[in-house]
Amino acid sequence: MTDTLTEHVTCYLCPAAGAGVFKRKIAGKPHMLCAACFKISNRAFPKKRGKRKHRRVEAPSRLEWVEALKRAKSGGKFHCGISGVALDTISPGSPLYATLDHVNPSRGNGGWMVVAAVINDMKSDLSTEEFRSVVSALATIFSSEDINARQSLERKLSSLEFWKRS
Numbered sequence: 311m312t313d314t315l316t317e318h319v320t321c322y323l324c325p326a327a328g329a330g331v332f333k334r335k336i337a338g339k340p341h342m343l344c345a346a347c348f349k350i351s352n353r354a355f356p357k358k359r360g361k362r363k364h365r366r367v368e369a370p371s372r373l374e375w376v377e378a379l380k381r382a383k384s385g386g387k388f389h390c391g392i393s394g395v396a397l398d399t400i401s402p403g404s405p406l407y408a409t410l411d412h413v414n415p416s417r418g419n420g421g422w423m424v425v426a427a428v429i430n431d432m433k434s435d436l437s438t439e440e441f442r443s444v445v446s447a448l449a450t451i452f453s454s455e456d457i458n459a460r461q462s463l464e465r466k467l468s469s470l471e472f473w474k475r476s
Contacts, residue, residue, distance in 0.1 A: 323347040323383050337373040350399045351376050355410060370410060370422050382424035391423035413438050415472045435473050
């Protein structure tokens with residue numbers, strides 16, 4: 311169900327209101343979305359994706375995607391769930407393009423967030439907590455020559471729970 315409304319209603323994801331708001335059924339319930347939010351809410355996620363297209367990856371439902379978008383929207387823009395940077399919703403080649411990420415990879419449904427493409431690629435097979443820990447350890451190494459910082463990073467990298475390569 312998709313039709314343009316002429317009454318004064320507000321977008322479910324942002325403060326936009328007016329005749330440019332569309333009605334869309336998501337999980338059986340009507341949601342009102344402005345043209346920009348309606349377009350990004352249409353994004354589909356194939357189950358076979360990632361760098362290795364043969365790998366099956368759990369995909370979100372339309373409702374899970376819209377709820378992740380809702381959490382990422384503030385001040386009229388979508389923001390990365392890890393870095394907070396404003397995201398690009400138009401250019402798929404941009405490092406700031408809004409992508410979907412598991413909070414913890416390989417853990418089934420749920421735990422979705424919207425992140426910048428470049429951060430999603432860097433995070434890859436790490437949980438959000440592992441990613442933050444590794445990036446923090448790298449920052450320490452880059453800002454000093456402390457041998458303990460390198461050993462700390464080695465321990466963190468050796469104990470990554472979600473890192474899967476063959």
